[in-house]
Amino acid sequence: MGFWRDIKGTFEPFWITLGYLFRKPATIQYPEQKRTPPPRYRARIVLTRDPDGNERCVACHLCSAACPVDCISMQAAEADNGRRYAAWFRINFSRCIFCGLCAEACPTLAIQMTPDYEICNRNPLSLVAEKEDLLIADGGKDNAYNFYRHAGIGVVNPRGGNEDEDEPFDPRSLMP
Amino acid sequence: MNTLLLDLVLILVKLGLVFAVILTMAAYLVLAERKILGRIQMRHGPNRLGPFGLMQPLADVIKLITKEDFVPDQSDKLLFLFAPGLTALAALLTFAVVPFAPPITLFGRELPMVVCDLNIGLLYFLGISSLGVYGVVIGGWASNSKYSLLGAMRGLGQLLSYELALGLALVPVVLSAKSFSLTEIVMSQAAWPNLVKHPVAFLIFLISIGAESKRTPFDMPEAENEIIGGFHTEYSGMRFGLFFVGEYISLVVIGALITTLFLGGWHGPLLPPIVWFAIKVLLVAFCFIWVRGTMPRLRYDQLMHFGWKVLVPLGLLNLLVTAAILLALNG
16 A cells, blocks of 8 residues: 555654654764774874884885875985984975875884874964974884894994995996 | 823834744744754754853854845846845734734733734735745845746745645634634634644645745755755845744744644643743744654655645545534534
8 A cells, every 4th residue: 555655654754753852962072072083093193213212214215205295205314323314304294184105105114193183273384293293202003113123234334344245336436 | 092102002012022032932943943953863953152052043143144245246136135024024924913822901901912913814824924935936036046046936836836725724714713813713722722623624734834934845945955045045144044034933933823723822721821822832843843854855846746636625625524514513
C-alpha cells in the first residue's frame, strides 16, 4: 500500500527529530573545550635534538626541496668537527600547508610535526619561525635515534684524515 | 469627547503593547528556531552572546542596521524600497483582529482585549494575509534579477495553490460559530476547541497556512539552495531584515490564528486566559519549527498538485459533511 507507506513516511521523521532534540549535542565548544589531537597529528613543525643534546639537522636541504610551497629555507655550514649544520633555518608558517612532506623527507628525523595546532596569528610576520623558535630540547618521536650512529661515522676535519681515506679531490686541478 | 479621548488612549496603549510583545516574540523566535534546529541537528545553536545566547537577537539587529543598504542599479527603485515594508506590515496588521484574552472591565467600562474587534475579522485576515504575498512578488519583480523573479513567480504559484483550500478550511469554523468575528469564534469554543469538532478542517488549514508562511517544506519562494534566497536575493541590511522579521512576525500571527480558530483561543483550565493564549501560540510556533527541522522542501508543482487535487476537494467534501451535520443537529 503506497498510500499508507507515504503516511508513515511523513510522520515517522517527526519522532526521529524529536528524539534528536533531547540528545546531547556533539559539538566541542572550542575555546573552552579542546580536543586532544592524535600523536601523529600534523601541525607546528619543530627541529629536534639527538640523545646527546646536539642538533639533528645536517642542513641537507631535502625538506626544503620536498616542500610544495617552499616555506623552508636554510643556510648550510660546516662545524670544526667536519659535520654539517644549519647556520640559520627558517620556516614561514604563513605559507606552510602542514602536508608533512618535510618530515617524511628528513634523513636524520630532525624536522618533525607536532599536534600543536593553535598557530593562528593576526600578524603574518610573527609566523616566520627562526631556528631558535623551532629547536626543542627533545628527540621528538624517535627519541633514541642518533643519525651519526648509523651514518657519517668517523668524519674528520680536514677531510681525508682517516686511514683508508684519500685527500679531497680538487676539480680545479684538472684544468687543461 | 472625554470618552473618545479615553478610547483613543486605550487603543494606542493596546497597540503599543501588542506591537512590543509581537516584535520581541519575533526576535526571540529567531533565536528559538536557531537553537531548536541546532539541537535537532545535534549542535548547540547560538550560545556565545549572553547566557544561552539570549543577546543574539540584539546583535543580529545591530548587524543588520549597520550593514550597507544596497539598491541594485537596474532595479525599480521605488518598488524595491517599498516591498519589504509591505511584508512586515501585512504580518503586523493581521494581528489587529486576534483576541488574546476575554474582555476585561476597566474604569467601569468593558474593554475588549483585541486591538480592533471587527465583525468580519476572518475576512480581514484572509485579505491582509494575501497582501503579504505582494511584498514577495513586488520585491522579486523590482530586484530585476533572475533568481528574484523566479522566487516571486513561485510565491504567486504558491498563493494560487493554497489560498482556496485555506478559505475552504475556515468555512466549517464560521458555520459552527455563526460569526466572522474572531472573538465570537473563540467564545464558541468554550466547551470544545474546533480542533476536536473539525479535525479535517484543522489539517487542511495547518497545511495551507504553512504554505502561506513560506516556511519549510513550502519555502520555494526563497529556497536558498536552489534560487539563492529567491525574492530577497538582492536585499541587504535592514531591508532584508524586514523580510526576515516579517516572516517571524507572521509565524507569531499564524500561531495566534491557529490558536484562535482551532485551539480554543484563551480558553483553558487553571491558568489565566492570556497565559493559555501565549502557551498555545508558542506551542504552534514550536510545531512549525519542528516541521522545518524535519521535512525537506517540496517542488512547487508538487504543492500545486497537492493543493488543487487533494486539499481543495477534501475541503469541499469536509464543508459539505460539516454543513449537513450542523443542519441535522440544529434544524
